[in-house]
Amino acid sequence: MATRSDIAASPVKGGAAPGRTPGSHSTDKEGRRRARLSRRWQRDARWSPYAFVAPFFLLFAAFGLFPLIYTGWASLHQVELTAPTDMNWVGLKNYTRIFDDDFFWNAAQNTLTIGIISTVPQLMIAMGIAHILNYKLRASTFWRVAMLAPYATSIAAATLVFVLLFGRDYGMINWALGAVGIDPIGWQDDKWPGQIAVSTIIIWRWTGYNALIYLAAMQAIPQDLYESAALDGASRWRQFLHVTLPSLRPTILFTVVVSTIGASQVFGEPLLFDPNKGASGGAEHQFQTLGLYLYEQGWINQHLGRASAIAWTMFAILIVIGLINQLISRRLRASS
Amino acid sequence: MTTTVTPPETPIVKEQKRSRLPKSARAGGTLHGGPLAYAILAVFMIVSLFPLVWTAIAASRDNQRLAETPPPFWFGSNLFKNLEIAWNDANLGEAFLNTTIVAGTSAVTIVVLSTIAGFAFAKLRFKGRNALMLVVIGTMMIPPQLSIIPLYMMVAKLDWTDQLQAVIFPSLVSAFGVFFMRQYLLQALPDEVIEAARVDGASSWRVVWHVVFPAARPAMAVLGMLMFVQAWNDFLWPFLVLTQTGNPTVQVAVAGLGRGYTPDQSLIMAGALLGTLPLLLVFAIFGKQIVGGIMQGAVKG
Numbered sequence: 156m157a158t159r160s161d162i163a164a165s166p167v168k169g170g171a172a173p174g175r176t177p178g179s180h181s182t183d184k185e186g187r188r189r190a191r192l193s194r195r196w197q198r199d200a201r202w203s204p205y206a207f208v209a210p211f212f213l214l215f216a217a218f219g220l221f222p223l224i225y226t227g228w229a230s231l232h233q234v235e236l237t238a239p240t241d242m243n244w245v246g247l248k249n250y251t252r253i254f255d256d257d258f259f260w261n262a263a264q265n266t267l268t269i270g271i272i273s274t275v276p277q278l279m280i281a282m283g284i285a286h287i288l289n290y291k292l293r294a295s296t297f298w299r300v301a302m303l304a305p306y307a308t309s310i311a312a313a314t315l316v317f318v319l320l321f322g323r324d325y326g327m328i329n330w331a332l333g334a335v336g337i338d339p340i341g342w343q344d345d346k347w348p349g350q351i352a353v354s355t356i357i358i359w360r361w362t363g364y365n366a367l368i369y370l371a372a373m374q375a376i377p378q379d380l381y382e383s384a385a386l387d388g389a390s391r392w393r394q395f396l397h398v399t400l401p402s403l404r405p406t407i408l409f410t411v412v413v414s415t416i417g418a419s420q421v422f423g424e425p426l427l428f429d430p431n432k433g434a435s436g437g438a439e440h441q442f443q444t445l446g447l448y449l450y451e452q453g454w455i456n457q458h459l460g461r462a463s464a465i466a467w468t469m470f471a472i473l474i475v476i477g478l479i480n481q482l483i484s485r486r487l488r489a490s491s
Numbered sequence: 492m493t494t495t496v497t498p499p500e501t502p503i504v505k506e507q508k509r510s511r512l513p514k515s516a517r518a519g520g521t522l523h524g525g526p527l528a529y530a531i532l533a534v535f536m537i538v539s540l541f542p543l544v545w546t547a548i549a550a551s552r553d554n555q556r557l558a559e560t561p562p563p564f565w566f567g568s569n570l571f572k573n574l575e576i577a578w579n580d581a582n583l584g585e586a587f588l589n590t591t592i593v594a595g596t597s598a599v600t601i602v603v604l605s606t607i608a609g610f611a612f613a614k615l616r617f618k619g620r621n622a623l624m625l626v627v628i629g630t631m632m633i634p635p636q637l638s639i640i641p642l643y644m645m646v647a648k649l650d651w652t653d654q655l656q657a658v659i660f661p662s663l664v665s666a667f668g669v670f671f672m673r674q675y676l677l678q679a680l681p682d683e684v685i686e687a688a689r690v691d692g693a694s695s696w697r698v699v700w701h702v703v704f705p706a707a708r709p710a711m712a713v714l715g716m717l718m719f720v721q722a723w724n725d726f727l728w729p730f731l732v733l734t735q736t737g738n739p740t741v742q743v744a745v746a747g748l749g750r751g752y753t754p755d756q757s758l759i760m761a762g763a764l765l766g767t768l769p770l771l772l773v774f775a776i777f778g779k780q781i782v783g784g785i786m787q788g789a790v791k792g
Contacts, residue, residue, distance in 0.1 A: 196692070203695035207611035208623060210604045214664040215630060222638035222645075229640055239644040280535075287531055290524035300778030301536045303785075304543060307770040309724035311746040312763035316542050318749070319549060319557065319756055327545070327562045363539060364785065371786035412632070420634045423726045423746075430749045446636060446727075454731065459640055466637045477632060 223470070230464040236457035249464035253452075259465070261440050262448035265350065269425075269444060270418030273354035278410055281362050282403075285369035286395065299370075302363030310423035313356055318343075318428060321352045343429045346441040353442050356424045361417075365410050372406035373399060404487055412480050419469060419476075422446035445469055543767065549760035550574065557756045569757065577748065577761035582735070586744040587769075593655055593729075593740060594722035597662040602715045605665060609672025610703045614685060615695075624673070631666040636727060646732050653737030658729050662722055668714055671788045675710035676703070713784030716777055720770055741766045 230249050232242040253259045288298060305313065320327050321342040329339040342352045380398045389397060400407075421444045425436045434451035436443025443451070445465065453462030551570035552563050578584065611617070612624050642661055651657040680703065688698050704711075729740045735747035748754075748762040774781060 196694070199694050201617075204611040204615040204617035204620070207615070207695075207699070208608045208669075211608045211627070211664055211666075211669055212623075214604070215666070218642065218661040218664070219630060219633065219635065219638060222641035223633065225641040226638065229644075234644075239647045284532070284535055287524060287528045290522055290528055292524045292528065292532075296779050296782065298532050298536065299782045300774060302539045303774060303778065303782060304771060305539050307720060307774045308543065308767050309742050309745070309770075310726050311742045311749075312546070312767045313542070315745070315749045315759050315763045316546050316549075319760065320542065320545070325558050325560055325562060330561050333560075359539070359542065367782060367785045374786075416632060416634055420636045422636065423730075427746060427749055430754065449636075450727075453640060453643075459644070463640050466640060470633075470637050473632070473634070473637075 226463045226466050226470075229460055230467050232460050232463075234459040234463070236454060236459055239459060242460075245460070249458075249461045250468070253461060253464055253468070258440055258443070258448060262436075262443045262445045265436070265440075265442055266419060266421065266444045266446075269350050269354050269357075269421060269442065270415065272350060273357040273421075274411070274414040274418055277358045277362050278365060278407070278414065280358070281365035281410075282369055282407075284362070284366040285373055286399070288366065288370050289373045299367060302366065304363075305360045306364045308360065310356075310360070311427060313360055314424050314427040317352065317356045317359075318430070321355075321428075343437065346437075346439070349428070349437050349442040353421070353424050353428055356428075357418075357421065361414070365414075368410060369403065369406060372403050376402045405484070408480065408484055408487065412476070415476055416473060419473060420446050422450065426450070543771070546760050546764045546767070550577075550757055550764045552757050554755045554757050570761075573757050573761035574765060577758045577765060580758065581744040581748050581762050582739060583741070583744055583762065583765055586739045586741045589655055589733075589738060590723055590740040590742075593658050593662070594719045596659050597722040598715045598719040600663045601665045601668045601718045602711050604663070605668030605672045605714060606676075606703065606707050606711055607699055608669045609674075610676055610680075610699060610707070612669065612673040613676040614680060614682065627666045627669050631670065635661065639728060639731060642728075643731060651732070653733055655733075655738060657732040658725075658740065661728065662725070665718060667788070668718065671714055671784075672707060672710060675787065676707060679710070680706045709780075710784070710787075713780050713787075716773065716781055717784060717788075720773070720781075723770060 229242065231244060231246060233245045233249075234242050284302070288295065292298065321329075323329060323339055323341050323343065326342070328342070333339065340348045342348045376399065380402070381394055384394045384398050425442045425444050425447050426433060428442065429437050432438055434443075434447055434455045436447045446469075449462050449465040449469070452465060453459050547570070548563055548566055549557055550573050552567040553569050553573075556563055556567065608627075612620060612627075638661075646652060646657045684702055684706070685698060688702050693701065724742060725740075726742045726746070729743050730746065733739050733743050735743060739747065745762045745766040748759045
């Protein structure tokens with residue numbers, strides 16, 4: 156573990172010492188050496204990098220990029236699940252249909268609120284835990300592994316367990332609340348409890364993982380910064396505010412972006428949280444997310460074209476998030 | 492006194508200077524955690540582990556007991572009976588085999604392709620390298636869920652519903668994997684070693700085989716485990732193209748238990764437990780490596 160910090164700060168980063176790798180200008184001796192190499196060797200050095208990266212790009216093009224673009228094409232057609240290869244041009248009708256649908260806006264709103272309820276506490280707790288893990292601790296590996304256990308648990312398994320824990324009549328959480336005098340909460344029936352419950356599953360699964368990411372970044376902060384802050388008389392809390400947090404800004408931004416993307420795709424938790432309602436995300440769609448709405452339109456109502464329009468709308472939202480991210484990180488870089 | 496707690500990489504001279512500093516200067520990994528730190532960690536760990544322990548408790552009871560208050564806090568006697576019924580009802584034997592095939596193929600392919608591509612990005616010079624690396628990083632930001640509709644059309648056209656290749660093919664690449672291996676090879680593989688192999692007349696493929704793969708082995712193992720976990724737990728796509736009765740993965744089978752018409756909660760918990768145990772076992776054995784891998788992949792995200 157202790158070597159992590161120098162890995163991050165390693166001067167070797169940035170790669171090749173100039174002049175050593177083929178294809179760049181270098182000393183006479185090296186030039187002569189290269190002259191000895193056969194033509195075949197040069198061809199190899201020139202083209203093999205492309206051969207090495209090609210499998211990734213080919214597979215990505217086939218199963219990532221092409222489907223993504225084709226989704227846009229499909230969103231301009233009427234396509235039914237029963238005959239997925241028959242496509243009839245309908246222009247922007249799929250988009251107008253979903254934008255006219257109250258359930259779309261409901262799902263968009265739910266995705267946003269579940270995203271906030273799940274991401275903000277998650278990252279704040281993760282930051283606190285990472286700060287504690289950054290102390291010298293006994294059995295530090297044990298703590299780190301133990302809190303990764305939720306990450307090893309699948310969405311399906313985790314949700315099924317939480318459905319029981321959040322049960323209205325016999326669930327442990329309502330029982331515990333009852334012990335302190337709070338009436339049973341209909342976690343599956345009401346809007347905010349439902350969204351909080353769904354968010355709890357997400358928080359439970361991801362907090363430990365994010366704590367490790369923050370911990371890695373904290374270990375890369377140079378010790379000198381803390382020393383000089385302490386010499387200036389900064390308390391530990393002020394050191395956290397004025398040294399740790401600013402140094403973690405890029406990492407925080409990274410986790411916010413990743414969590415936001417994850418939150419925009421939430422699907423399994425609300426699907427399984429009310430097993431009887433499934434795709435509608437609760438009886439009144441109270442925790443139906445965009446991902447679930449896409450599934451409902453495409454696979455329950457069997458309109459793949461409309462589902463494609465939803466997917467592209469989500470894609471557009473992600474692009475906006477990406478641009479905002481760019482803007483913020485540019486500001487961050489400029490200010491530091 | 493305090494000198495004993497320095498991390499090994501800190502130069503000794505610096506440490507002597509530091510011991511004269513006020514106590515609050517020794518933050519960031521050199522200060523011992525107090526009782527409060529352990530207490531908070533203990534609470535966090537209980538919250539992390541409790542749902543899993545309780546899964547086992549619920550799986551060891553019966554459906555009636557789970558419909559009473561207060562909920563059970565200790566194990567009952569039905570655990571093995573429930574595990575057996577869940578195993579048979581959910582077709583878990585086949586599901587385990589299927590998931591192992593899918594996750595294994597996906598993990599091995601991703602590791603090999605990512606290592607080769609990561610090596611090229613880390614150590615080779617070629618036109619367009621930086622632009623292509625930006626593309627890789629950009630694709631990390633696109634969630635695969637947005638591509639499912641055309642993929643589903645492809646699967647329908649090829650008649651691959653309920654067949655494992657429908658799940659395997661879209662899971663063969665990972666931009667994260669390329670990025671991860673690049674980061675590792677940048678610092679783990681000295682240029683001199685590559686250069687020496689080159690001077691000996693080794694072709695690029697021989698360099699990959701005899702130099703890169705041996706050097707990358709620790710990171711390959713970690714990436715393999717991370718990708719195995721991801722493929723094992725993948726839900727949406729397998730759920731769309733595989734059915735419970737056809738050729739399910741573990742997640743499809745477990746989710747199917749919960750969606751039955753007369754759900755027996757203790758059986759559902761038994762199924763969830765069975766579906767989770769293999770990965771918990773992997774984490775118990777290789778936890779240290781996985782933690783290290785996640786932290787290493789995180790720096791410079």
